[in-house]
Amino acid sequence: MQKKFFLAVLMFLALVLLPWPAAAGMDDSLHIVVNDDFLVTDVPPLIANGHTLVPARPLAERLGATVHWDAGSQTVTIKKGGITIQFAIGEPIATYNGVSWQLPVAPELVKGRTMVPLRFIATALGQQVRFNYWQTTPMIWVTSSPLLEDKDTNVTPDYFEVDTGEGPPYYKLKPEGQTTRGIKLEDSVTKVKELYGPPFREETVRDGQVVLRYFSEYLPQSDAVSTLSFTCRDGRVVEVIIQH
Known part of the structure; x- marks a missing residue:
């Protein structure tokens, strides 16, 4: 009831x-x-x-x-x-x-x-x-999953830039940093889903790690999207990346 x-x-x-x-x-x-x-x-x-x-x-x-x-x-x-x-x-x-x-x-x-x-x-x-x-x-x-707010993909001082040499850079959460909703490295997958909802994509990648991907507002079948990704190992966040 x-x-x-x-x-x-x-x-x-x-x-x-x-x-x-x-x-x-x-x-x-x-x-x-x-x-x-x-x-x-x-x-x-x-x-x-x-x-x-x-x-x-x-x-x-x-x-x-x-x-x-x-x-x-x-x-x-x-x-x-x-x-x-x-x-x-x-x-x-x-x-x-x-x-x-x-x-x-x-x-x-x-x-x-x-x-x-x-x-x-x-x-x-x-x-x-x-x-x-x-x-x-x-x-x-x-x-089927909630879209990110603009603030979620803002690059704050909690992130540092990574230049890949090919294409645009991405931004990685510092060891002592936190996302705009308060997620830190070593926080649980459960906490991520509680604060951000179910991810748009949940993929198992190398060495059994799981990546939770969240999207901003977007145009279908285009690169016009910002993403927030949480890489997790053994149920804990080990990496957070913003890409534009």
């Missing part, structure tokens, strides 16, 4: 507290990234009362869910694992595993596509959502 309560609180906060584009109407300038690629739809996102609606099927299927449309009742049902979400056109109420939720805006039918609140679906399916501008382009990232 307590776990369900905390899930409910988290979903509510995700729906009402984070910023969104404020314009109204269709917005074909808004780009949506779902994990490793852009979300391409034949109907552009709809901005209603500061909330973003997108076609239900492309987003849900990219997140590994199935989608069923009932034309008679004008309802859409999204299922993934033990999660069932149901919307009805024009109704500002959704059900999540049978429990009713007030939506910030009602789903709409636009050019034959069911437009539903992006943040609600993404959060309900266990995703992280971030809105920001990439230079002047409004973008939304829907990711």
